[in-house]
Amino acid sequence: MEISLKGDKEFDEIPSIKTKALRINLNEHIYGTFAEIGAGQETVRQFFRAGGASGTIAKAMSAYDKDFSDAIYGIEADGRYVTEARLHKMLDHEINLIEERLIREKHPNKMFFSFANTVTTIDFAKQYKGHGWVGIRYQIEPDQEYSEISLHLRFKENDARLQQETLGILGTNLIYGAFYKYNEPKKLLRYLYDHLDKDQLEIDTINFSGPAFKDVDNRLMSLQLVKNGMTDAVMFAPDGNNVLPARVLYKKNILALRGSFRPVTKVNMDMFHKSYDMFIKENKVDIEKTQVVFEITLSNLRAEGEIDEQDFMDRAKLLCSLGQTVLISNFQEYYKLVEYFSQYTKSRMGLAMGVNNLVDIFDEKYYRHLSGGILEAFGKLFFKDLRVYLYPMLNDDGSLTNSENLKVHPRMKELYKFFKYNGKVIDITDYDQNNLTVFSRTVLKMINEGEEGWEEMLPEGVSKLIKEKSLFGCETEETFRNE
Known part of the structure; x- marks a missing residue:
C-alpha cells in the first residue's frame, strides 16, 4: 500500500x-x-x-x-x-x-x-x-x-x-x-x-x-540547511549524524581549523596535532573540556562554482574517518566564526591557520560592509579570549614566512604588531619540515590525472579509503589491481 x-x-x-x-x-x-x-x-x-x-x-x-x-x-x-x-x-x-x-x-x-x-x-x-x-x-x-x-x-x-x-x-x-x-x-x-x-x-x-x-546521508542534509539559509552553521559527528552545536560547544575550549580538506593532507593533520599540543598547555585550557572542530565554509564549497554535493561528501567521509567533528558554516570572515563560538562559550578559543589565511584577515576589503570597518571586526575577533596558532609557509627561495616576518598592508602594520606582541598570534615551531611542500590542490590534481606518489602526502589510511570509495574521481582499488 x-x-x-x-x-x-x-x-x-x-x-x-x-x-x-x-x-x-x-x-x-x-x-x-x-x-x-x-x-x-x-x-x-x-x-x-x-x-x-x-x-x-x-x-x-x-x-x-x-x-x-x-x-x-x-x-x-x-x-x-x-x-x-x-x-x-x-x-x-x-x-x-x-x-x-x-x-x-x-x-x-x-x-x-x-x-x-x-x-x-x-x-x-x-x-x-x-x-x-x-x-x-x-x-x-x-x-x-x-x-x-x-x-x-x-x-x-x-x-x-x-x-x-x-x-x-x-x-x-x-x-x-x-x-x-x-x-x-x-x-x-x-x-x-x-x-x-x-x-x-x-x-x-x-x-x-x-x-x-x-x-x-544526514551530513548531506546538514549541508542543505546551510545552503537553504535555514541556519548559518551545522555540525556533524564522526559517526556521520548531525549534532546540535550548542551541546557540543557549550562551555568548551574550542580549537578550530578552517580548510578545504580536498582532500585532508599531512599538513592539515600536522597543523592540527601541533596546535592542539600547544593549546592544551595554555593555563586557561582544560583538556577534558576541549573540543576540536574542522570547519569548511560554504564559500569554499562554492569555490568551483555551484556546490558539488559528491565532492562535499568525499571531504566529509575522510574527516569523519579520522574521527573529527566537522562544522559547515556560512562564515566567510573569521570574526563571524569566533562570534558564533562565543554564543556557547566564554572559555579560551584557538584558531590554527596558515600564513596566507592570517594575511587575509588583515585585508580591509573583507570588512567594507561594517560601519566600523576592520577595527570593528578585530574588536569581535581578537578581544575575545583567543589565540591564533600560525603554521609557517615555505617560500620559493627556500626561506620561511612566519609571524615575525609576514607582510601585511602598510596601513595594517601597526595593528598587526599590536596583536602579535600582545600574545594573540603564536608561531607553531615544532612542525614537520617535510609537510611544507604538501598542498591539497596538488594532491587533487595528481589523483585526477592518475599520477603516482600522492598517497605519501596523506595521513595514514586516507589514500586507502579514497581508492576503496572512489573519492575525488579516483579509480577504485579493483581498477588499480587490474592495471
Missing part, C-alpha cells in the same frame, strides 16, 4: 496549513498521537481545527507540569527537559503505547505515528529567545519498521504567542512532509518553511532515520 502523492507537484500552489492538516485527517490509514511539552498543544490544534480529526488523532496530551512529565517519561540525568534525549523518550513511550493498546489484527491498514515536541518559548525578560526539539516517528507501510525525523529549532520572534503559532505551523509542515514527501527529503526540508519566514525561526539540526530514509 502506498500513500498517493498526486496533486503535490513541485510547482503546485503551496497548500494552506488547514489543507495540509485536513489531508492528513482524511487519510483513513494515518493514525497516531500528539505529545507536546512547554509551548501548549500548538500542532495538534491545527488538526482539530481542520476537521475530520477523529480518524487521525488517537490521543493528544501536554505533560506541562515537570513532575507529571517525569512520572510519564522518566527523569533526565542532566535534569533538563528541552533536550534531544527527552524528545526520543517521548517518542519511544508514545509509540509503545499505541502498539500496546491497539490490536494490529483490528487495524491491519493503519500506519501509526507519534508526533512530539519539547519546547521553551521566550522568557519574560526576553533574554533567551527560546528553542526546542520536534520529531515524528511513523510508518509509511502498516507492517514496516518505524522511520523518524527529528530537528532542533531556535525561535527568532520576540513574542511567546507568535512563537507558539510558528511552532504549530512547523509541526504541521513536518507531519505533512513526513507522509507525502518522505521520498524527496531535500524538498521535505524546504517545505518545512511553508507559510513561515526565516526571520521567524532557525533549524540548525535535523536527522532522518529508518527504512523510509535508508539512502539518506
Whole structure:
C-alpha cells in the first residue's frame, strides 16, 4: 500500500496549513498521537481545527507540569527537559503505547505515528529567545519498521504567542512532509518553511532515520540547511549524524581549523596535532573540556562554482574517518566564526591557520560592509579570549614566512604588531619540515590525472579509503589491481 502523492507537484500552489492538516485527517490509514511539552498543544490544534480529526488523532496530551512529565517519561540525568534525549523518550513511550493498546489484527491498514515536541518559548525578560526539539516517528507501510525525523529549532520572534503559532505551523509542515514527501527529503526540508519566514525561526539540526530514509546521508542534509539559509552553521559527528552545536560547544575550549580538506593532507593533520599540543598547555585550557572542530565554509564549497554535493561528501567521509567533528558554516570572515563560538562559550578559543589565511584577515576589503570597518571586526575577533596558532609557509627561495616576518598592508602594520606582541598570534615551531611542500590542490590534481606518489602526502589510511570509495574521481582499488 502506498500513500498517493498526486496533486503535490513541485510547482503546485503551496497548500494552506488547514489543507495540509485536513489531508492528513482524511487519510483513513494515518493514525497516531500528539505529545507536546512547554509551548501548549500548538500542532495538534491545527488538526482539530481542520476537521475530520477523529480518524487521525488517537490521543493528544501536554505533560506541562515537570513532575507529571517525569512520572510519564522518566527523569533526565542532566535534569533538563528541552533536550534531544527527552524528545526520543517521548517518542519511544508514545509509540509503545499505541502498539500496546491497539490490536494490529483490528487495524491491519493503519500506519501509526507519534508526533512530539519539547519546547521553551521566550522568557519574560526576553533574554533567551527560546528553542526546542520536534520529531515524528511513523510508518509509511502498516507492517514496516518505524522511520523518524527529528530537528532542533531556535525561535527568532520576540513574542511567546507568535512563537507558539510558528511552532504549530512547523509541526504541521513536518507531519505533512513526513507522509507525502518522505521520498524527496531535500524538498521535505524546504517545505518545512511553508507559510513561515526565516526571520521567524532557525533549524540548525535535523536527522532522518529508518527504512523510509535508508539512502539518506544526514551530513548531506546538514549541508542543505546551510545552503537553504535555514541556519548559518551545522555540525556533524564522526559517526556521520548531525549534532546540535550548542551541546557540543557549550562551555568548551574550542580549537578550530578552517580548510578545504580536498582532500585532508599531512599538513592539515600536522597543523592540527601541533596546535592542539600547544593549546592544551595554555593555563586557561582544560583538556577534558576541549573540543576540536574542522570547519569548511560554504564559500569554499562554492569555490568551483555551484556546490558539488559528491565532492562535499568525499571531504566529509575522510574527516569523519579520522574521527573529527566537522562544522559547515556560512562564515566567510573569521570574526563571524569566533562570534558564533562565543554564543556557547566564554572559555579560551584557538584558531590554527596558515600564513596566507592570517594575511587575509588583515585585508580591509573583507570588512567594507561594517560601519566600523576592520577595527570593528578585530574588536569581535581578537578581544575575545583567543589565540591564533600560525603554521609557517615555505617560500620559493627556500626561506620561511612566519609571524615575525609576514607582510601585511602598510596601513595594517601597526595593528598587526599590536596583536602579535600582545600574545594573540603564536608561531607553531615544532612542525614537520617535510609537510611544507604538501598542498591539497596538488594532491587533487595528481589523483585526477592518475599520477603516482600522492598517497605519501596523506595521513595514514586516507589514500586507502579514497581508492576503496572512489573519492575525488579516483579509480577504485579493483581498477588499480587490474592495471
